Amino acid sequence: MDSVLDFLATYGASQQTLNLVEKSSGIMLIIIIALIAHYVAKYPITSLIEKAVMKSRNKYDDLLQQEHVFTKATAILPSIAIIFSAPFILDQDHAATHLLIIAAKCTISFQVAKTISALLNVINKQYDAIAQERYIPLNPIIQIMKLTVYLVAVILSISYIIDRSPMYLLSGLGAIAAALMLVFQDTIKGFAASMQISANKMVTVGDWVELPKYGADGDVLEIGLTTVKIQNFDKTIVTVPTYALTSGSFKNWHGMKVSGGRRIKRTINVDTNSIYFYQLDDLEKLKHLTILAPYIEEKLNELTADATKKNIATNDINARQLTNIGTFRAYISLYLKQHAQVNHAMTCMVRQLPVDAKGLPLELYFFSKDKRWISYEGIQADIFDHLYAIAPIFNLRIFQLPSGYDWHKNNH
Numbered sequence: 001m002d003s004v005l006d007f008l009a010t011y012g013a014s015q016q017t018l019n020l021v022e023k024s025s026g027i028m029l030i031i032i033i034a035l036i037a038h039y040v041a042k043y044p045i046t047s048l049i050e051k052a053v054m055k056s057r058n059k060y061d062d063l064l065q066q067e068h069v070f071t072k073a074t075a076i077l078p079s080i081a082i083i084f085s086a087p088f089i090l091d092q093d094h095a096a097t098h099l100l101i102i103a104a105k106c107t108i109s110f111q112v113a114k115t116i117s118a119l120l121n122v123i124n125k126q127y128d129a130i131a132q133e134r135y136i137p138l139n140p141i142i143q144i145m146k147l148t149v150y151l152v153a154v155i156l157s158i159s160y161i162i163d164r165s166p167m168y169l170l171s172g173l174g175a176i177a178a179a180l181m182l183v184f185q186d187t188i189k190g191f192a193a194s195m196q197i198s199a200n201k202m203v204t205v206g207d208w209v210e211l212p213k214y215g216a217d218g219d220v221l222e223i224g225l226t227t228v229k230i231q232n233f234d235k236t237i238v239t240v241p242t243y244a245l246t247s248g249s250f251k252n253w254h255g256m257k258v259s260g261g262r263r264i265k266r267t268i269n270v271d272t273n274s275i276y277f278y279q280l281d282d283l284e285k286l287k288h289l290t291i292l293a294p295y296i297e298e299k300l301n302e303l304t305a306d307a308t309k310k311n312i313a314t315n316d317i318n319a320r321q322l323t324n325i326g327t328f329r330a331y332i333s334l335y336l337k338q339h340a341q342v343n344h345a346m347t348c349m350v351r352q353l354p355v356d357a358k359g360l361p362l363e364l365y366f367f368s369k370d371k372r373w374i375s376y377e378g379i380q381a382d383i384f385d386h387l388y389a390i391a392p393i394f395n396l397r398i399f400q401l402p403s404g405y406d407w408h409k410n411n412h
Contacts, residue, residue: 023090023096026089026090026096027090027096027100029085029089030082030085030086030089030090030100033081033082033085034078034079034081034082035078036081037077037078037080037081038075038077038078040077041074041075041077041078042071042074042075045074045077046070046071046074049065049070049074050065053065060122060126063122063125063126064119064122067118067119067121067122067125068118069115069118069119069122072111072114072115072118073115075111076108076111076112076115079104079105079107079108079111080104080108082100082101082103082104083101083104083105083108086100086101086104087101102160102161105156105157105160106156106157106160106161109152109153109156109157109160110150110153110157112153113149113150113152113153116146116149117146117149117150120142120145120146121142123138123142124138124139124142139194139222139223139224139225140190140191140194140223140224140225140242141194143224143225144187144191144225147187147225155169186226186241186243187225187226189241189242189243190224190225190226190227190241190242190243191225192243193242193243193245193246193247194223194225194242196246197223197242197245197246202245202246202252203220203223203228203245203250203252203254204220204223204254205220205221205222205223206219206220207219207220207252207253207254207257208220208252208253208254208257209230209250209251209252209253210250210251210253211230211238211240211244211248211250213244213248214238214240214244215232215238216230216232216238216240217230217232217233218230218231218232218233218238219231221237223242224242225242226241226242227239227240227241227242228240228241228242228244228245256371257371259346259367260343260345260346260367260369261343261346261367261368261369261371262367262368262370262371262376263365263366263367264364264365264366264367264368264376264379264380264383265363265364265365266363266364266380266384267353267361267362267363267364268361268362268364268384268387268388268391268398269358269359269360269361269362269398269399269400270325270328270359270360270361270362270391270396270397270398270399271359271396271397271398271399272355272359272360273397274324274395274396274397275323275324275325275360275396276323276324276395277321277322277323278321278322278323278324278327279315280300280314280315282324282395283296283299283300283322283327286327286393286394289331289393291331291334291335291338292327292330292331292334295327295330295331295334296327299322302320303319303320303321303322306319306320307319307320324394324395324396325360325362325394325396327394328362328391328394328396329350329352329362331390331394332350332362332364332387333348333349333350335383335386335387336348336350336364336366336383339383341368341369341370341379342366342367342368342369343366343367343368343369346366346367347365347366347367348365348366348367349365349366350362350363350364350365351363351365358399359399364383368380
């Protein structure tokens with residue numbers, strides 16, 4: 001450099017020009033050193049790390065490689081090269097030296113923050129892979145830690161720029177606490193909500209939830225610090241504020257998934273005008289129904305015993321008699337009890353509801369063994385198809401509002 005400056009001085013270059021050339025050359029040299037450090041970090045060092053990861057049988061280093069932890073860590077080398085080379089190449093007290101060192105320190109702060117953030121991603125993925133209890137809110141905690149790391153990086157960078165201790169800035173945070181709470185109110189509420197969700201085991205990733213207010217009806221994909229991602233069954237994705245799960249109500253189908261069955265609760269409306277007492281010959285005709293034959297035989301014996309006790313005929317109006325609606329209800333109960341897809345360990349009943357304008361509702365309340373949506377709908381449809389088709393054997397009419405066909409049939 002001295003030789004170059006002497007050469008320029010012999011040709012009449014001014015001192016200002018010589019100083020400019022010296023500074024420019026020094027800055028260029030520092031940039032070249034930084035580029036060399038970047039190349040070394042990106043290629044030789046990274047290649048060695050990749051080879052070591054491929055040879056290793058440990059799965060943790062594979063996760064580190066996937067999240068680019070090593071790449072982000074080695075990216076600090078160019079900034080370190082600038083910090084060490086700048087005072088030797090340039091004047092230590094020169095403004096350019098201070099600017100380069102400050103820029104390098106700020107870069108290191110954020111690069112370390114990115115490396116720690118990637119490392120936290122690895123911890124989160126490892127947790128998702130091995131965790132047995134999904135209610136621990138690790139994802140919101142990870143996001144809080146990331147936010148804290150980047151906040152520290154910002155504070156350090158500002159302290160480098162203004163040449164003050166980081167503690168000087170931290171002491172001033174108390175004065176702007178209200179402003180910070182206003183800016184990060186969603187984050188604070190989301191973190192508090194995630195703690196409540198964890199403590200009460202309200203919801204976890206994979207649960208089927210319904211939030212009609214937000215148009216959400218599907219599986220939970222992610223519980224974040226500020227939002228919860230829900231994939232609806234039409235494959236659309238709804239983002240819901242995390243605190244909405246604690247401030248309002250929602251339906252979680254997790255209990256159904258872990259139980260022994262999925263509930264079926266539907267009614268068959270019977271026309272009350274088709275209800276009547278059975279005669280003995282009517283009951284004899286029903287004996288060909290295999291599952292109902294023992295019931296008919298038992299009831300006939302009870303009716304005969306009751307009539308004998310009262311010393312009246314079995315067809316007397318004062319004697320006990322069976323109705324077609326009662327027999328149909330008994331048939332439904334027996335049909336469900338022998339059905340292979342009905343969970344017999346759970347509640348299974350057929351009951352009458354109050355009569356309304358649509359007739360007498362018979363409510364079927366039972367649980368299917370198969371909880372998968374498509375299979376569940378198929379089981380439900382098969383059962384009610386059979387019951388609608390067999391109702392006429394009991395001389396019962398299923399109620400429905402008159403249609404054009406009904407008016408045409410009556411007119412003819």
